[in-house]
Amino acid sequence: VMADWGKCLDFGVSIARQARTVVLDAFEAQKVVSLKTSPADLVTETDQGVENLLISAIKEKYPTHKFIGEESVAAGASPVLTDSPTWIIDPIDGTTNFVHRFPFVAISIAFAVNKQTEFGIVYSCMEDKLYRAQRGKGAFCNDIPLRTSGLEDITKALVVTEIGTERDDLSLSTLTSNIYRLLKIPIHGIRAVGTAAVDMCLVASAGADAYYHVGMHCWDIAASALIVSEAGGVVHDISGGKFDLMSRRVIAASSRTVARGIAQVVEAFPCERDDGLPDLLPLDPKVIGLNLTSRCSTLVQGTYPKLLW
Ligand SMILES: O=P(O)(O)O[C@H]1[C@H](O)[C@@H](O)[C@H](O)[C@@H](O)[C@@H]1O
Ligand SMILES: [Mg+2]
Numbered sequence: 001v002m003a004d005w006g007k008c009l010d011f012g013v014s015i016a017r018q019a020r021t022v023v024l025d026a027f028e029a030q031k032v033v034s035l036k037t038s039p040a041d042l043v044t045e046t047d048q049g050v051e052n053l054l055i056s057a058i059k060e061k062y063p064t065h066k067f068i069g070e071e072s073v074a075a076g077a078s079p080v081l082t083d084s085p086t087w088i089i090d091p092i093d094g095t096t097n098f099v100h101r102f103p104f105v106a107i108s109i110a111f112a113v114n115k116q117t118e119f120g121i122v123y124s125c126m127e128d129k130l131y132r133a134q135r136g137k138g139a140f141c142n143d144i145p146l147r148t149s150g151l152e153d154i155t156k157a158l159v160v161t162e163i164g165t166e167r168d169d170l171s172l173s174t175l176t177s178n179i180y181r182l183l184k185i186p187i188h189g190i191r192a193v194g195t196a197a198v199d200m201c202l203v204a205s206a207g208a209d210a211y212y213h214v215g216m217h218c219w220d221i222a223a224s225a226l227i228v229s230e231a232g233g234v235v236h237d238i239s240g241g242k243f244d245l246m247s248r249r250v251i252a253a254s255s256r257t258v259a260r261g262i263a264q265v266v267e268a269f270p271c272e273r274d275d276g277l278p279d280l281l282p283l284d285p286k287v288i289g290l291n292l293t294s295r296c297s298t299l300v301q302g303t304y305p306k307l308l309w
């Protein structure tokens with residue numbers, strides 16, 4: 001029988017609401033900003049404070065549960081997802097927006113058991129939009145049911161993506177040529193809100209038709225990936241194959257057709273998986289009928305083979 005994690009979800013919503021008041025109070029205040037992996041990868045005391053607030057509240061109620069938190073990982077914790085009940089937390093998604101007071105900042109909380117996401121919560125703090133989904137039970141924004149646009153025709157798509165924090169030539173040339181190739185399809189347009197979690201919730205709520213990105217982390221999208229699929233959307237790897245939460249690549253879309261259209265023109269740049277495993281080629285045996293057993297031990301330099309089906 002499927003365990004009902006509904007009470008756990010309710011607890012998650014209650015601590016997300018508490019955390020939002022901390023974010024709102026800090027939003028106008030002076031901030032101490034530190035750098036992480038690049039001059040564009042920022043972190044503040046509020047990121048760390050909110051993560052500590054969430055983790056200590058959860059530990060008190062569920063002492064055996066595990067955590068993958070963005071700022072805990074930045075401080076050295078290992079982001080390996082086991083079968084144990086695990087909370088995957090991004091305390092502030094959109095830290096650069098937060099620092100600049102660009103009003104799109106989200107708290108993202110996902111909960112996984114046996115490596116399967118059971119619920120996801122994304123609180124877009126300045127908009128006061130609390131998105132949530134429980135596996136098999138639909139997706140909601142402030143208790144209103146969500147459905148994606150269902151769009152099939154990519155030439156009518158509004159696509160969201162992110163600029164990310166990479167500033168090296170390979171990442172930036174891949175990223176900008178992806179935008180160029182998408183616009184040449186043509187599509188209606190491209191937007192970047194500055195938080196992956198909100199980008200994906202826009203797909204779930206039909207405000208956009210697809211989101212794609214290479215370089216974000218599991219904590220950015222674990223919650224919103226479930227919200228998109230519970231809203232009737234699809235979530236795939238950037239190649240069009242099977243989505244892998246730890247691979248740092250994703251396409252979330254209104255339909256498989258739109259996802260396929262994006263997979264055909266965008267390319268990935270190599271980036272280290274969240275779980276530190278050697279990068280698996282995004283080959284979904286079902287999709288290409290291959291019997292793949294060995295892992296791809298080295299990154300395929302440049303771009304991944306196109307997986308068109
Ligand atoms: O603001 P954080 O939690 O660091 O997440 C952002 C990430 O750092 C950026 O690289 C992405 O472009 C954003 O979409 C993430 O939201
Ligand atoms: Mg984030």
Ligand SMILES: [Mg+2]
Nearest residue numbers: 070090092093
């Ligand atoms: Mg963050």
